[in-house]
């Protein structure tokens with residue numbers, strides 16, 4: 001990588017008395033990237049973020065933020081980092097605006113009412129600005145967490161499940177806000193169990209399981225390599241067999257002989273070409289569906305393989 005990565009993690013290990021939460025994790029994230037860290041419950045995502053944000057004491061390894069080693073030079077990077085934690089962590093007795101003003105103060109910034117109002121508007125909280133946070137709904141608390149993490153204009157933002165419990169409409173607003181952050185040059189590390197969110201936003205995907213980083217890859221390359229498109233065809237009448245040429249390419253006649261299916265994988269025939277061959281063979285086609293590859297299926301495949309030979313080929 002030509003320029004210094006915004007985040008540079010090398011051989012990071014975190015051991016708790018009874019388990020290894022992170023095992024020899026190395027990862028570099030360049031400026032302006034949206035990086036999605038995916039993995040099952042307990043995989044180590046929050047621990048990784050905690051170790052980078054100084055909330056979890058690492059066992060070994062190094063973490064550099066903007067070139068500063070957190071061990072020898074912990075303070076400067078903190079001012080550039082924002083964290084949306086997985087758990088709600090603000091004082092319940094202040095108002096929304098107060099929480100945001102205090103947070104700016106923690107980072108040595110003067111109260112900037114315009115910034116606060118901008119964030120309230122972006123997160124649809126303006127009407128709740130003078131509400132005591134204790135009385136906010138769950139989704140509103142989460143939105144306030146996001147505003148709080150951004151109030152000091154961080155250059156590196158960690159979003160640990162930012163949209164858990166957030167309604168569909170606001171989730172989409174948040175996605176556009178994250179894109180805006182990226183356009184401004186902000187680097188974003190995101191964890192989420194909504195894979196649609198990672199599919200929408202991420203430039204690169206990291207998959208972690210049992211503390212081991214199994215894979216890091218450009219989203220589009222990963223989807224092309226491991227994503228499976230599924231072609232389903234229903235015929236107008238029963239078929240005794242498919243043309244041999246189609247069978248050879250992996251198309252399968254359904255048990256009721258009224259349809260056929262084909263799974264397009266990296267390096268196999270293309271689904272539209274097979275469809276063309278069905279038309280060319282004059283088979284009467286009543287219905288066609290082509291299902292796009294989903295990140296969810298890719299994630300499950302990688303987790304099932306444990307990052308082994310097949311998926312990293």
Ligand SMILES: Nc1ncnc2c1ncn2[C@@H]1O[C@H](COP(=O)(O)OP(=O)(O)OP(=O)(O)O)[C@@H](O)[C@H]1O
Pocket residue numbers: 016017019021039040041042043044045046047048086
């Ligand atoms: N303070 C702690 N003491 C002991 N074990 C811990 C501690 N914090 C986390 N762990 C363990 O470390 C492992 C990783 O937890 P972590 O919270 O990083 O998972 P996660 O990937 O964020 O999961 P989720 O998707 O559920 O948020 C889990 O087995 C968890 O129980």
Ligand SMILES: [Mg+2]
Pocket residue numbers: 045046047086160
């Ligand atoms: Mg977590």
